[in-house]
Amino acid sequence: MMINETQLATEFGVSRTPLRRVLQQLSYEGLLEIRNGVGTRVTDIDMKTFKDIYDLRILLAETMGSLSPNWATDRHRETLAELIARAEDLRGRRDIEGYAHLANDLSALICDLIGSTPMREITDLLYYRVARIWYTFLPNLDWDDVVEELLGELKGLLAALASNDLGTFGKVRATYLRWMLKKVSRYISSD
């Protein structure tokens, strides 16, 4: 998808200057490619990069328990319980946008449990870098399968939070990430 600065600036009701500030940050985060004289386009991602990012996310998830974790509070547990309710609501109802919002909120919750600021920022960055790719694959996967796997993760995460065990929490998350990677890899190879 191509992006036109003037057009987008008009659409948002601002001038090109603040818009460019945002575009350049997105470019820096790897979501856009800006080429002088040509245009700006949303990057697509190759399979190697996709796997590299997932490997890194898995590594970070497995380590989140040992690198200055935050203390889990009741608020975290309540939020997670809400997410489980929303996930159960997704059963049988093919709502990709709903799944996306749920995944975003879950990512935010997890980041909130990471006490190390640089690790939190990187975890957040890597999530948004592959999220959009994952969503493009979602329509090709078995919906019930995806929802059940998500529910399994959420319940595992809540159990870990209940005993305040962020080590296990990270391990559960890593398992889920591995599952996602495997799911997408299989789709790619069969493409």
Added chain:
Amino acid sequence: MMINETQLATEFGVSRTPLRRVLQQLSYEGLLEIRNGVGTRVTDIDMKTFKDIYDLRILLAETMGSLSPNWATDRHRETLAELIARAEDLRGRRDIEGYAHLANDLSALICDLIGSTPMREITDLLYYRVARIWYTFLPNLDWDDVVEELLGELKGLLAALASNDLGTFGKVRATYLRWMLKKVSRYISSD
């Protein structure tokens, strides 16, 4: 240290626009703090963040052998040999700027051995985020001690490269990072 956009733009012979692009990126990387109506200042770093970043760098270094490493070439070994020569030249000659350049080049060499693009970018980012802090501590440390430790690392790295063992390479690097962290921590606590 405070930064004035207009002044700095004049100094570099460009207008404020491209300068601001750079400042905003540095701000995004956490090296600057930009406040509307007030000014832009170089951030200083608290000890917790410093330790968090080092913990993360150590983790990444230890994992660089297993997460899609690049193949070491003769060019890498030659460059490393040059770095060793430069380090030996530093013996007895208290040249902090020379040490800084050496460390930068070493960091670039290491990043060049990381095949995973996101991991390489993060490794690079984290290096530059703490490098300037390290240099402010350098004058307070025993120079010979620092140079010998660096030489020890460089030789260890070269030995690992010789047998094309990036796992060991990362372990050696991690050991050096731990030493740096310990050195600075001790200085902080005794301050």
Added chain:
DNA sequence: TGCATCGTAGCTGTATATAGGTCGTGCTCC
């Protein structure tokens, strides 16, 4: 003398005109 308030200097944020770069198209020349 203490305090509140307002003005102002100086900074970053935004808008906009202009410059510079890239690629496609069509003409020209071989």
Added chain:
DNA sequence: GGAGCACGACCTATATACAGCTACGATGCA
């Protein structure tokens, strides 16, 4: 007919003027 070159449309990059924000100090009043 084909290759090469010049031109123009369209894009991002930069320069610059102006608006908005913040901190601080001067000033007037209690």
